[in-house]
Amino acid sequence: MDACANLTGHGCGIILASIINGTMTGAVYALVALGLTLIYGVLHIINFAHGTLLMLAMYGVFFLNQIVGVDPYMAMPVILVAAFLFGYGLQRYVIGKTSHGRDEITLLVTLGVSIVIENLALFFFTANERNIRVPYELAGIDLGVTYLLVTQMAAFGAALLITATLWMFMSASDTGRAIRAVAKERQGARLVGINVEHIFALSFGIGTACVGAAAALLAPRFAISPRIGYTFVLIAFTVVVLGGMGSFVGALVGGFIIGIAESVGGLFLGESLGQITISLIFILILLLRPSGLFGEKLR
Amino acid sequence: MRAGQRTAVALGALAAMLAMPLVVTSGFWMDFLILTLFVGVLGQGWNILGGYGGQLSFGHAVFFGTGAYVQAILQTQYGWNPWLAITPAVLAGVLVGAFIGYLSFRYGLRGSYFALITLAFAEAFRVLATSIEITEGGQGIYLRLNRDPDQAITMLQFASGVGYYYMILALTVVALLVAWWIEHSRFGAQLMAVRENEDAAEALGIDAFAVKMRAICISAALTASAGVFYVQKFLLMDPFIAFGPGKSVEALVAPIIGGMGTIFGPLLGSIVLHGVGELTKALTAAAGIDHPGLDLVIYGILLVLMLAFLPSGLMGLLRRRARPARSAEHA
Numbered sequence: 065m066d067a068c069a070n071l072t073g074h075g076c077g078i079i080l081a082s083i084i085n086g087t088m089t090g091a092v093y094a095l096v097a098l099g100l101t102l103i104y105g106v107l108h109i110i111n112f113a114h115g116t117l118l119m120l121a122m123y124g125v126f127f128l129n130q131i132v133g134v135d136p137y138m139a140m141p142v143i144l145v146a147a148f149l150f151g152y153g154l155q156r157y158v159i160g161k162t163s164h165g166r167d168e169i170t171l172l173v174t175l176g177v178s179i180v181i182e183n184l185a186l187f188f189f190t191a192n193e194r195n196i197r198v199p200y201e202l203a204g205i206d207l208g209v210t211y212l213l214v215t216q217m218a219a220f221g222a223a224l225l226i227t228a229t230l231w232m233f234m235s236a237s238d239t240g241r242a243i244r245a246v247a248k249e250r251q252g253a254r255l256v257g258i259n260v261e262h263i264f265a266l267s268f269g270i271g272t273a274c275v276g277a278a279a280a281l282l283a284p285r286f287a288i289s290p291r292i293g294y295t296f297v298l299i300a301f302t303v304v305v306l307g308g309m310g311s312f313v314g315a316l317v318g319g320f321i322i323g324i325a326e327s328v329g330g331l332f333l334g335e336s337l338g339q340i341t342i343s344l345i346f347i348l349i350l351l352l353r354p355s356g357l358f359g360e361k362l363r
Numbered sequence: 364m365r366a367g368q369r370t371a372v373a374l375g376a377l378a379a380m381l382a383m384p385l386v387v388t389s390g391f392w393m394d395f396l397i398l399t400l401f402v403g404v405l406g407q408g409w410n411i412l413g414g415y416g417g418q419l420s421f422g423h424a425v426f427f428g429t430g431a432y433v434q435a436i437l438q439t440q441y442g443w444n445p446w447l448a449i450t451p452a453v454l455a456g457v458l459v460g461a462f463i464g465y466l467s468f469r470y471g472l473r474g475s476y477f478a479l480i481t482l483a484f485a486e487a488f489r490v491l492a493t494s495i496e497i498t499e500g501g502q503g504i505y506l507r508l509n510r511d512p513d514q515a516i517t518m519l520q521f522a523s524g525v526g527y528y529y530m531i532l533a534l535t536v537v538a539l540l541v542a543w544w545i546e547h548s549r550f551g552a553q554l555m556a557v558r559e560n561e562d563a564a565e566a567l568g569i570d571a572f573a574v575k576m577r578a579i580c581i582s583a584a585l586t587a588s589a590g591v592f593y594v595q596k597f598l599l600m601d602p603f604i605a606f607g608p609g610k611s612v613e614a615l616v617a618p619i620i621g622g623m624g625t626i627f628g629p630l631l632g633s634i635v636l637h638g639v640g641e642l643t644k645a646l647t648a649a650a651g652i653d654h655p656g657l658d659l660v661i662y663g664i665l666l667v668l669m670l671a672f673l674p675s676g677l678m679g680l681l682r683r684r685a686r687p688a689r690s691a692e693h694a
Contacts, residue, residue: 110475162671168419171475172619173670175421179612179663186656294608298486301479336501337494343487350480351470 074331081210082327088216090323091223092281096296097303097315098227099274105310106247106267107155109163109170115297116178116185117272121147121279122288123189129196129283136196137218140280144273151272156265178293185290193287201284219281226277227316230270234312243267247310299326302346308359317357380532384525393524399630399637400531401592405610406617406629407538408586413615414623415545416578417558421478422485423586423614425463428492428605430456430587434594435504436497445519449591456587457580464579468572473561482611489606503601506594519595527596534592535630538585542626554578555624586614616662620669622678631677636662 068076100114121143128139158177163170204213234240245253246263254260286292303322307314322342329341349356387393405427413419433455437448467480492498509518521527545551556564557571565571594600604610613636621632640658647657673680 110479158667162667164670164674168474168478169670169674171421171478172419172615173667175612176663176666176670179666180660183656183659183663187660298482302483305479334494337490340487340490340494343483343490346483347466347480347487350472350476350483351466354470354472354476 072332077209078331079328081207082331083324084207084210084212085216086324086327087320088212088220088323089327090320091220092278092319093299093303093323094316094319095223095226095274095278095281096300097307097319098230098312099271099278100300101304101307101310101312101315102230102274103268103271104304106243107264109159109167109174110301111268111271112171112174112297113154113178113181114174114271114275114300115293115295116181117147117151117293118275118279118282118296119185119288119290119293120150120181121276122283122286122292123185123194124276125280125283126194126196126288136198136280136283137222140222140277143276143280145276147276147279148269148273150269152265152269154272155268156261159268160261160264178297182290182293189290191289191291193289195287196283198284213285215284219285222281223278226274227312230274231312239266243270298346299342302342302349304356305346305354306349306356308356311356311358314356314358377536384528390524393528395637395641397524397527397531397596399633400528400535401589401596402613402617402633402636403630404531404534404538404592405586405589405614406621406633407542408582408584408589409614410618410623410625410629411541411545411585412578412582414618414625414628415542415551415558416554416575416582418575418578419474419478419615420481420582420611421615422481422483422611423582424606424608424610425481425485425488426456426460426583426586427590427593427610427614428485428488428600428602429459430590431594431600431605432492432498432504432590433587434591435506435600438506439504440497444517445595446517449588452591453584453587456583456590460579460583461576464576468575468579485606485608485611489602492602492606498602501602503599503604506598508598520598527592530595531592534588537588539626539630541581541585546626550574550577558624612662616666618676620665620676622676625676625678628676628678635677636665639665 068074068079072079096114096118100111103109103111103114124143124146125136125139128134128142129136134142154177159170159173162173198215200214202213204211204216206212234244242253242258242263243266245256245258246260246267250260253263299322303315303318305318306321307316307318322345325341325345326338330338332338333340383396384393387396405423408426409420409423430452433452434445434448437443437451438445463481463484467477472480493501498504509520510522511518512522515521515526519530521530545554553564553569553574554577556567556569557574561571564574590605593604617632617636618629619632620635621630622628639661643658643661669676675682
């Protein structure tokens, strides 16, 4: 019996293993949440369709794999670009046209969009769960306390890399500067000649592209079905609210916290009840600190 | 219309609804009517808080599911008579409403944040219902079928749709009366003032917290009673039906399409939704396509179109049409 077992009933090794696993998943949660927080930060809308777009992108990865035989990771560039264009169009021609300036209405519009996409997916792809089989799905390294899969490590590494790239893009490029200008001061940005509608759609597109990248990283490990979007949108909301709406660092830290909390919660509460950890964190953060860990004070 | 005329029209409509089973004899159309009225009640529950109070909930299933589960559990596990179970079931819904309302409103959650927290509560309840023993986990609860015609009333189970029709019609009347009372009472005026501008309402001396608490309790009671009806009609309840996103979405789409914050909006929205839904099913069946989900696609499209072009719903459209006539009357 080690110290952890005396305290918690689970050995240190098992707890450590679940923390490591949670960290790996957390990086992908961070990537999904990054897209959501970017959209919120710039447009000030809560995109309820975010999870559904992830689901759609995962189907994209799946069909590229099944029909063309593309490896999920190799599919990432294609999905990334497709997701970007889809997100750009969705904001510019649907969501942007329907918002009347009230953020609850926009939330309802994105809910409507997610209902449409989810049920179209149900119609065309059926409710059957799909799995992508990759030759390296069981490959990995033995850490002693746990066996770390290659797919887990790839997701972790790639998610961090994409996050870093996006951060550099936002801070150093002209477009990134324009996006930040619009996020800070809409009217001012318009006055200096920035096309605000274009920047809105661009941000929505980049946010959706994050989801496209995440889809390629998740597809080898998660069963794909039309309902998966709902699960992921709740996780993404929790991460974003925990980290602070609109905060990049927050999304990253929040992703890791939620990934670990989910995995450790599952260990202590059992697989079924463990899922409640995320909802409870979500409720507590909303009540006690709705501005999150790194967010600015709410309006 | 003057008050007397209105009462006459309302009584006439009620008489027509009471006589409906004489005209509608097919099981299909009876079920259509029952489900339409059911979603009307569900939507009215949402409308009290969301439409009149401006507190948009994304997780109204939490009240529906609580009412439904208590109604089912008291019968299956404790052998209660369904009539006796109704009061605790509705009260349980109110209790959950008071709990969520107290936390959310005390901590000042507004707008999208309120929507998100209701969603989170519904999800937490769903996980809980899947995991604990009393709800029989993910497989759900099945009520014992009792089709003895002599016990139909005492056991609240009917062999034909007519019994259920009158049951949901009674609930519909209650829901409409509640909405009518909201529109004509001091409390309703305060609630709408809070919706329009909470800070201004408080400045006028309205206790916004108390008003919102009352609204969420009434809203939860109506929604829970819809859950009670659902259990008696379908004799089953599982975590996904109870607390999944489906019922939350139905509850808000109907009043948004019909008209938020109006007496007949939720019912009108439900009629349109189910009409379009059945039409879609009939058309796709005629075209030889047999897949679920297409009617929900249409719901989603209707929701977006309504929000974009007619945020005040169909009732708003009707009112806009009615206005010139009224001004002519005054002249």
